[in-house]
Amino acid sequence: MLRLEEEYNFPIPPERSRRPLGVVGAITDSHMTQDRLSRQRSRDNLLSTSHTHSPATTPQPILLKEEETWHEKLGIWIPNDLLPYVTDEPVYISKRQANIKGQHFSPGCGFWFDGIRKRKEAHELAVRQQKEHEAWEVKRRAQEEELSARAKLWGTSSNRIEYREDMCKDLTKFQDHFHKKITPLADRRVVLHNRLTQGKNVYKTNKQLLQLEQELGHFNIDYFSVIDDNSPQYRYKGHTSDDTKQLELRPHKRPPILPEYTDRHHIEIKKMRLDIMSPEDSKVFA
Incomplete structure (x- = not known):
């Protein structure tokens, strides 16, 4: 039974809609999700427009995330540290399959990511070895220059x-x-x-x-x-002499081949064939 406002002895506040507390948070989250989707669609439209204007370029990874990047061609998320090592070359299941261009892992599986990580490790190892070799070359050249300068003071060569x-x-x-x-x-x-x-x-x-x-x-x-x-x-x-020393330092010099028997001469003795008489000859000499 509804009562009128005149029947109450105190003022009644105006009526407003009451919603559950969780509804407000859900509406706010839905609005934020819609805004995020709209921004994503606008960015996708811009990227698709840029691809339509430059059809000669190859499709590049897009949709950046915090630590991963979406690869448009493969359709998977790839960590940013592994992205430079993802090429058109597949990750084969073994070295034999790689030699014959046979079976390979599908992009995105765990073994495929392990193969990409091995590529990264091999590249980093090669870069580190190259840097060490360059540093060794610089050190060697500096040492040779120092030896040459000291040799001039002594009136001799760098080898002596x-x-x-x-x-x-x-x-x-x-x-x-x-x-x-x-x-x-x-x-x-x-x-x-x-x-x-x-x-x-x-x-x-x-x-x-x-x-x-x-x-x-x-x-x-x-x-x-x-x-x-x-x-x-x-x-x-x-x-x-210095020239002989330089000659002996050849990296591809063959080792000397020594004979097995140095204390005696090796004489090859030819075996003589035994003469076997035929039955006819034996009748003659009988």
Whole structure:
């Protein structure tokens, strides 16, 4: 039973439509979805218009997402890091199938994406190896220029500069060691000569001086007791010329073929055929 407004003792607010709380959110979401679809349609129209104006260009991936891109030709979403490695070449199921251009995975399956990732890894490995090779080449050229500059100071070639420098270092090291060992003996002889000049303990001083002179006469230090004879400059003494060294460094040089028997001559002995008489011959010689 409806009551009139005059029957109430307080003012009644005007009537308005009441909707469930979830309805408002649904309407808002529907409006946002429609706006998004309209923007998507307008962008698709622009892309289709651009394709109609340039029919000679190949279809390119469109519809960008956050981390994936829609490939129009394949009709699948592709991660942005794998997109540069997606080509017209299919992903074959094995190397044998790749050689015969046989069976391959369908684009979009898990094995297909694994193959694309292997392409990416192989490309990154090749790029890394190329960079390492270029860095090695730069380092090698810098080293060659440094060796050439040092060789000019020594008046020799780049192949023999390290040999000469190492020999000079070893000789300097041996001379320092020799000087360190003989200096006390030379100083002692000076002291004994001063005693003789002053006339102090002449007999004892002459005896010590004679013993010292004998010790100096037998004084000797082996060169290789100080220097390591296993160093490269002593194992390869550099008697080979520079041209021969450059020739021996050929990368495609064949290894020498040595004969199997070096201590004796290999004489090939021909076997003699045994003569077998026929029955007719045996009757004659019987």
